[in-house]
Amino acid sequence: MKVGIVGLPNVGKSTVFNSLTKSGKAESQNYPFTTIDPNLGVAAVPDERLDALAGALDSRRKVPATVDFVDIAGLVRGASRGEGLGNQFLGHVRECDAVAHVVRCFEDENVIHVHGGVDPTGDAETINTELLLADLGTVERRLERTSKAAKSGDAKLRAEAAALEALRDHLSGGDPARTYPGDDTLEETLRSLITAKPVLYVANVDEESVADGNRYSAEVEKLAAREGAEAVRLSARLESEIAELPESEAREYLEMLGVETAGFEGFVRSAYRLLGLLTFFTAGEKESRAWTVREGATARTAAGSIHSDMERGFIAAEVGDWRDIVAAGSWAKAKEEAKVRLEGRDYPVKDGDTMLVRFNV
């Protein structure tokens, strides 16, 4: 999963990015944290279930699931026309599975706002307009090409041109591609559009407003609800501070502020929901590990995410709920207690399943 972080300059994108990728590193010493590129980072997904499994089974290694983040700087008004290297940045967004749209919801006279004052709705609109214009350009170019080709009288091309026209009108009306009703002829086009990607709004508030929000974050929540998008509230500055603290101190600090979990956890949960992802585990003495697959994935597909040999030579999967495995303390004991079932290749994997794949190659 790759998430692109967008937003106006100075809203806190890089602070969010740094704290997310750093908290991942702090969370798991075993995960080989790498920064391939200053703007590309890998974050380990915090998961209490994995912690419990690794603890109960005394695993030598704990490997969390990961999310890739890209800090996409440089989106400004006019980006879709190439201003501020706009096109280059927009290209990065096209490669992501989802978009995290950071909106400034904190006041600080030391941090310059590019348009004068804190204005979440206006800021979000500026960015959304650029993304929409970029998509409109993509669709118009494609429409032009298809219309020309359709002059030959090809019925399929004519239908595609008509569908593209309808999509263009939808975008021209100011609506993102993600609210466009499904159309099979446009599947490929829609995949290449930025506004077709799921969006998670991130209301970046000051530390005092994390627990209850403020009038700015309320605006962002309203905006997200109107679009059928998700919104999370976090304080980038607080996140970057707690990323530096040992876990117990971080927890104490959060409690003091009246916050239950770090913003990153809520962020990841929302992102999983948004993308229709679920987590399953493999667990043993050697290693306990979290894996991410799409909802509806079968046991065989899930096995394939571990290793292609496991998919090719799949025989069956031993499956147990993570709680039962933790309670039993070992896979063998869980089997003795009949907490492990045998499932076939088409079994739809459930969130929290712990699996042992039997295969033969």
Ligand SMILES: Nc1nc2c(ncn2[C@@H]2O[C@H](COP(=O)(O)OP(=O)(O)O)[C@@H](O)[C@H]2O)c(=O)[nH]1
């Ligand atoms: N007061 C305050 N300042 C913040 C917060 N988040 C970020 N900043 C500051 O805002 C400035 C811009 O942040 P940065 O992450 O570089 O923004 P970007 O341009 O969107 O990447 C930096 O000086 C940050 O320290 C916050 O929650 N509260």
Ligand SMILES: [Mg+2]
């Ligand atoms: Mg930045």
